[in-house]
Amino acid sequence: MDEMEYQLLIVEQMAKNEVKLSELYAKYGHAFASRKEFWEELAREEISHGAWIGTLKKKVEEGSVAFNRERFNLSLLSEFHDYVQSQEDKIKTGIALIDALKASRKIEETLLEKNFFEVFAGDAPDLEVLLLALEYSTKNHREIVNKACEEEEKMIAA
Numbered sequence: 516m517d518e519m520e521y522q523l524l525i526v527e528q529m530a531k532n533e534v535k536l537s538e539l540y541a542k543y544g545h546a547f548a549s550r551k552e553f554w555e556e557l558a559r560e561e562i563s564h565g566a567w568i569g570t571l572k573k574k575v576e577e578g579s580v581a582f583n584r585e586r587f588n589l590s591l592l593s594e595f596h597d598y599v600q601s602q603e604d605k606i607k608t609g610i611a612l613i614d615a616l617k618a619s620r621k622i623e624e625t626l627l628e629k630n631f632f633e634v635f636a637g638d639a640p641d642l643e644v645l646l647l648a649l650e651y652s653t654k655n656h657r658e659i660v661n662k663a664c665e666e667e668e669k670m671i672a673a
């Protein structure tokens with residue numbers, strides 16, 4: 516597999532992860548009517564992230580953005596997708612809202628802790644802008660989910 520094919524594979528997996536995450540959040544919205552708007556907003560934002568990555572894919576295809584093979588870990592991206600799918604599967608058997616919130620918190624934290632959006636010196640400006648936007652949005656999601664999780668824990672304790 517040549518470099519461009521590999522880069523496209525990475526970008527496609529990144530987009531696939533955003534779509535899967537938006538699906539999970541949308542399903543949480545259906546499962547938890549009391550927080551429907553919360554989940555739907557997160558799902559919409561994940562769809563936007565996927566569109567941003569779609570723009571990156573076009574730039575890779577054009578040759579205006581490139582990154583080396585070590586830049587992103589394909590196995591880690593695939594494992595992330597599998598984890599989100601496993602959380603989606605839990606909805607079918609029943610999951611408590613607090614558990615959905617905790618899973619979402621873990622997902623958003625994983626994206627940050629595993630440096631999915633880390634900018635490296637020498638990154639193409641278009642790639643750098645995209646990664647910074649994704650990182651900022653993910654940090655925002657983490658804060659929103661943390662707040663919702665804390666609120667739910669207080670309600671449970673009351």
